[in-house]
Amino acid sequence: MSEHPRDLFGYGAVPPRAAWPGGARVAVSLVLNYEEGGERNVLDGDASSEAFLHEVVGAPPVTGGRDLNAESMFAYGARAGFWRVHRTLLAHRTPLTVHAVGQALERNPQAARAMAAAGWEVAGHGWRWIDYREVPEEAERADVARTVATIRRLVGRRPVGWYTGRTSPATRRLVAAEGGFLYDSDDYADDLPHYVEAAGRPHLVVPYSLDANDFKFLLVHGFTTADDMLGYLVDTFDTLHAEGAERPRMMSVGLHGRIIGRPGRIRALDAFLRHVAQRGGAWCATREQIARHWLATHPPRPMH
Template identity: 55%
Template sequence: MNRYPRDLTGYGATPPAANWPGGARIAVQIVLNYEEGSENNILHGDTASEAFLSEITGAQPWPGQRHWNMESIYEYGARAGFWRLHRMLGDLPITVYGVATALARAPEQLAAMKAANWEIASHGLKWIEHKDMPEEEERAQIAEAIRLHTEAVGTPPRGWYTGRCSD
């Protein structure tokens, strides 16, 4: 039998010792993805509506059309979900994975992130698939994401997480 190409064992029964500061036994990282306003939408110049990330089972892109249900899911996150999390987590040191176009479209939410002194990392330019994108186009999108993030936030990204597959 050929060796399976994925590691499903990890450290197994003998994990390495994690020497956390102060003898802590657990480390918690809280990351808030801010993507609302960066999803596929004909209003953004895309050819179809978003279909990848939603609560709509079996969602398909609607070429040339707005998808009101899909838009309302993303709008709810910006209008209500973000503010609820900000009230709950505003005093904690969290990281925001912010999609550059979403941050640029949300000046009030961005101001609240900055006032809370949250670390704002880049989550790419738009919430789109990159896996079949030509390398030069993806490089151009990365450069534009850094430029737009820097313009919107006032500082360059403090980290990067693309979020969707890339070759």
């Protein structure tokens, strides 16, 4: 309970000057969450099927059996949605960070090769797409190591970033103690990277977003049409762009192949990238690039 003391002050009224490359007002980080094949399934020893973030919102899980409809909706993300997102980002030449679930990547090495060929950063997202709150610490530590090894083997380099999403109290400490990570993104508390103490030393957090995120298509009272998401992304970017004239900010955009990769939604991503390019003043970067810039420009101070 004491591993994550709350900090409600942060940078306060005067955040640091980010000094993004090229004098950019906003660092834009696009993230694709690659989870398909790592979700709950009795075939993998789970007690029930997956009930979270698929098109039948609110449907209960099937206990002790398979939900073939849910499985096929997840499969769409790997079979079709991923490639639609891939084509869109390559057309815009936009950098991307992938939050990759180890088992999902293991089950689609073709996608892993495409990520590597595109030059995308591949960060760890757990071995399974599950809630780690009740997972024993030793099992979670082993999952971090297994995910690192799998990404290294399939993509060609180890991950330097991490995002579990549904963390345990020990997640950040385990990631920091592993020794090979520059940052984690299990945080939604700021518009800029910041340091926390983990495993007895300063640890960089590159915050993520659940508001500028396509998963709101699969929430009650969330996004319904591509215009809903596009309008929210544009409003977010324009606000940060205006604020960035004085104090540059960071914007994260969360994506999923099985969600934004649907034909009726992909226009939101395409049109947003066009808006960013036309407006100017943005540095589109991977989270690794943002982390390395922050570490060099705003190095950590001793915690004590």
